[in-house]
Amino acid sequence: MKILQFLSWEYPPRIVGGLARHVYWLSRELARRGIDVIVVTLDYPGAPRVEYVNGVRIVRVRSYVLPSPDFISWVHQFNMWMIKDALNELHDVSIIHAHDWLSALSAITLKHALRKPLVVTMHSTEYGRRGGIFNDSQRHIHEVEWWLTYEAWRIIVCSEYMKREVINVFNLPSDKIDVIPNGINPINLSKPIDTIRIRRKYAEDWEKIVLFVGRLVHAKGIHIFVEAGIDLLKRRDDVKFVVVGDGVLREDMMRIVSERGVSHKFFFTGFISDNDLNDLYRVCDVTVFPSLYEPFGIVALEAMSAAKPVIVSDVGGLSNLVVDGFNGLKTPPNNPYILSRVIEKVISDPGFAEYLGRNGFHHVYKNYTWDKIADMTLKTYSRVMEEYKKSSWYAK
């Protein structure tokens, strides 16, 4: 296999969400196996137009050329530049690999222009993100997603939950879909850290640190976390709730804890660096991910890799990651009172917390390193190429 082309609107240093990291690590692992990989992505101030990063050829195209009346118009416009500006790089590609609807237009166009097979990773769906389709913007994105999955030779999703979702939402045949989890870079536990100093940045020495990491939006259940914290504080005082991340609900959450007189027990950090987050994972006592919608749940894996107990809501990808009582605990979604009891159970029993953390740690190393994810992805590529070579497109 000569060249794989990734179409992704984000790639470091342009980082909007988890997609940039996903493409960065997967392309790097594939390049390490001798695959020629080209990533076509958007420009970023200071980043070179073309460069090699860990053996991966990065081509950055213009993202703001013409005025756009709205976000969707802008997305399709930069897809046009992805085709035009990167075309010379693409004639030898074996497979086009696109991520989400944001690169749909360029991916589908190049598939037909070059007559190459298209692999699509659906990280989430508009239907899932919104809990339905309620307006024309969402309907357009939903239709583009449907179109992209229709045009794909094979579709990759990150969990069994997402597989069910794309089957239901797009009426896809199940045998067109491969489940390949997201990978993570396990936290380096051998790196020495000053535990006391780090802990004191967030909590008193006598307080247990209960950690939430994620965007502060409804889907991530930050309001459940806050409510569970307030409930737990009625029974014990030796806890500190640390919230990492930002989002539209941050102001509301800060107002609620202030009105309830417990603002000193919540620490909203906003965005913090990866290093600081890794340190925080290592010094906390328990991590909580009470999402209402979660295609995968990479933060839970990060916490597991730090050998910390995780408590997740029993939804989506989180439900697939956690074996209840073995490598974490599951709680019913949208129930802060049960959640507060489960948090209490873990922080009251250090032996049990350690047992969960240890099992989670081994679970991550066994299943979710990028090394393993790259192997699984290569299997999908090989299958696609095998089928493609028997098709009429290959002969032409």
Added chain:
Amino acid sequence: MNIAVLTHEYNGGIGWWVKNEAEKLAQHGVKIAIIYPSEYENITIDGNITIYSVSTIVKTYLNIVVRALILISDFTRAFSRLVYDYGFNFNLIYTHEWIAGISGVVLKSIFNKPLIASIYSTEYMRSSEVGLLQLSIRGYEKQVFEEANLILAKSRNTLLSISSDYGIGKEKIVEALNIDEAVETVIKVFNI
């Protein structure tokens, strides 16, 4: 000589023009493929004229810019099928208005064929508003004008607008007020 004609509509005034112009070019031995978006996918071959109605999966558009951009993929699919499955060896890409024109710009890049842009009016002529939508359309129009090898302006005012409002050199703009003038210009410029 094979010409791919891209139009966002195959009815009304543009449709009438496209159909009659294709018939005239066909009389000169030119093989024409007219590609237009439709509810269904269908190819009809009648002598030198092939009509390809290309189905569009996306039905919901927020504005005409999104519609035009989505068409890039639909037109490319049709163009590619005609090349690879029907043996068309296109020498020219001929687009009507900016909506199909931006697909022409992309197809020109991919297949390295000259582009003719047939322009009936410009956004400056159609609208005096200066919202983001109008600015966006003007930007796409300019892109089409800059990339086109030949621009057929369908009125004197259109020619002047393309030249003065968009800064396009008059040497590649030809005023073609009727089908005969357009056909004659295409034959002359491209040595058909």
